[in-house]
Amino acid sequence: MDYSQIILLGIIQGLTEFLPISSSGHLILIPSIFSFEDQGLAMDAILHLGTLLAIVIYFRTDLTKLLLGLFNRDNDPNYHRLAWHIIWASFPAGIVGLIWGDMIEQELRNHSFVAWNLLFWSFVFLGGERHSASLKTKISDINRMTLGHVLFIGCAQAFALLPGTSRSGITITGGLLASLSQT
Numbered sequence: 001m002d003y004s005q006i007i008l009l010g011i012i013q014g015l016t017e018f019l020p021i022s023s024s025g026h027l028i029l030i031p032s033i034f035s036f037e038d039q040g041l042a043m044d045a046i047l048h049l050g051t052l053l054a055i056v057i058y059f060r061t062d063l064t065k066l067l068l069g070l071f072n073r074d075n076d077p078n079y080h081r082l083a084w085h086i087i088w089a090s091f092p093a094g095i096v097g098l099i100w101g102d103m104i105e106q107e108l109r110n111h112s113f114v115a116w117n118l119l120f121w122s123f124v125f126l127g128g129e130r131h132s133a134s135l136k137t138k139i140s141d142i143n144r145m146t147l148g149h150v151l152f153i154g155c156a157q158a159f160a161l162l163p164g165t166s167r168s169g170i171t172i173t174g175g176l177l178a179s180l181s182q183t
Helices: 003-016 023-033 040-058 060-071 077-107 111-134 147-161 167-177
Strands: none
Touching: 003 023, 003 040, 023 040, 023 111, 040 060, 060 077, 077 147, 111 167, 147 167
16 A cells, blocks of 8 residues: 555545544445555554544543543533443444454455445435424433433444444434434
């Protein structure tokens, strides 16, 4: 893999990470389209670490409040609640990853699966939007979210382990299907 391929993959990762279009899926599709050799999971991990570093730097104040809120409810009750919601919502994906992670990486990391998966989830995302638009009442306050809402969103997020499934897209859709407001 030469530097131009690495730069292209870095640009793709940077452009797609924050959109609900599966940056990981695009890191599989683009090499296939341009006939590059598969960069492998190690390069994908490095690209994602770069994104994580940018997120940590940009959101350092909020992340600090979340960490402090995790252990101190009195500091800011909303950050305390949000921190625990994030932890609980992570369990379903963690369990699925432990059980099926190797199979997913070995069997489903191919351009055909990714392309079909991107198409499939686009329809699911549209369905979530339509469902949300049809609701008369929506939950817009974090204090009204129950553990059931949080775990439902966490279960939805577990699908993001499948290549071509956008983590942000499936999380947003899970929230919409759980009657959360978009705002």
